[in-house]
Amino acid sequence: MKVSVCMIVKNEQDCIKNALASIPPDYEVIVLDTGSTDQTIQIAQSSGAIVKSYAWNDNFSDARNYCHSFATGDYILILDSDETLPANTNEIVNQFVLQYPKMCASVFIKNLMEDEIKTHRMVRFYPNDGMYLFHGIVHEQVYYKDAPAEFKPMNLTVTHYGYEQEHYDQKNKISRYLPLYKKHLEENPNDGYMLYQMGKIYFAQNDYSSTIRYLMQSLNIGEADRLYFPVALVMLGYALKETGRSLEAEQLLVNFENDYPDFPDLPFLQGLLAMDTGNIQRIAPAFQRALAIGESTKYTSVAGVGTYKAAYNLGVYYEIVGNTSKAKEYYLSSASEGYKPAVERLKFL
CATH class of the missing domain: 3.90.550.10 (Spore Coat Polysaccharide Biosynthesis Protein SpsA; Chain A)
Structure with a gap:
């Protein structure tokens, strides 16, 4: 062969x-x-x-x-x-x-x-x-x-x-790709995947208002069975979070939390949003769901959200609520995978 x-x-x-x-x-x-x-x-x-x-x-x-x-x-x-x-x-x-x-x-x-x-x-x-x-x-x-x-x-x-x-800056990829994206969407305005790519490129530039606009259009196409859909959903959640709209993001994601049981990024973000909104009862369960899923090899995913980053955030939660033994347990789990913030927190427990 x-x-x-x-x-x-x-x-x-x-x-x-x-x-x-x-x-x-x-x-x-x-x-x-x-x-x-x-x-x-x-x-x-x-x-x-x-x-x-x-x-x-x-x-x-x-x-x-x-x-x-x-x-x-x-x-x-x-x-x-x-x-x-x-x-x-x-x-x-x-x-x-x-x-x-x-x-x-x-x-x-x-x-x-x-x-x-x-x-x-x-x-x-x-x-x-x-x-x-x-x-x-x-x-x-x-x-x-x-x-x-x-x-x-x-x-x-x-x-x-x-x-x-x-x-990335040297190659000037953003200015190189953006005109091609726009050209494609002029010819195919209902291409949910390309609308997601537009949102993604604006997200990389921290242009969250444009990110939100394109990702909402993408999700409204309704291709929930496509691999990009939950990724676009989570990216939209982060963009809303960055613009002070964590409660809106939280309400959006709860509608999909049972639809993608193998995607750790979704419950991980739900945990972060619960921290933002003060929804204390949802913090630990969200990060624990992310840990139970583990790392994803199916979707576009951030490394650690199903392992050491989720464990670290559980450590932070338990430290804040005064459960030092639980905090140490999760920090140790995170630190065992080389996550430096967890190593640093252990020095203070």
Whole structure:
């Protein structure tokens, strides 16, 4: 079985070397350059990658489909230049193909932020049989014939460094993506997923009024069975919280608290909101629900909300109400996972 890794790049000299070095040596690598003026092309060529040039037309799907037209592998694996693969990639891919031949796969993407880690799944692996194409000018999705492709989860974790603030600012991704989002919504005004992406990009800029506007539109589309929906719901809750509307956020989330029993971010936020609104009776149960769920590998999620961050907040709650033994128990649980705020609180108990 042959795997082709496909990558779209432009001026990625600071990160592409690490991405290329993480790819198994027997994988074919296709790099599509959209106008680099730095050393990106030379770095890719020196690694043995096949490098092709492409005139950028503000459409990611067109670029991906063109890039993949050069792939000769049985399967295609998509990797961005600011991402890396784990050392056991080949083993994981082979196991997946044995279990699910001719099937698409979503991979687990770990996004390294400034002060936290966020995770989500995305379809990045599919058969190279000519039946799969990308659709959408931005946040493109894999389609099989005329419908979104069915997929199975693969136990592959891709580490994404692009959201670290220095690199994010350097790449100027916000100004780069925003016009594409708006263009897409002009043509598809009822695309709930893209409305969510608009809210997300404004949230990253701390523009909470715009965040709230777009996320409310997104949720009103009513795609409650889509993976983005509960994530948009929680993001809206945080935006409301940041604008002094914690009670409104609390009332919103309570309508959905039983709908996503495997999403720890929802009860975790409910715990924070209960702290804000003084709803004392709901604080501990909310964080305990988050702990019971644990970390999510299904939804876009913040690392720790189902483990050490939930335990830490339970420690804070019990410390405030005077239950020192319980506070210490939860601080110890949080500290055992290396959470520094919990380590610091233990010094005072």
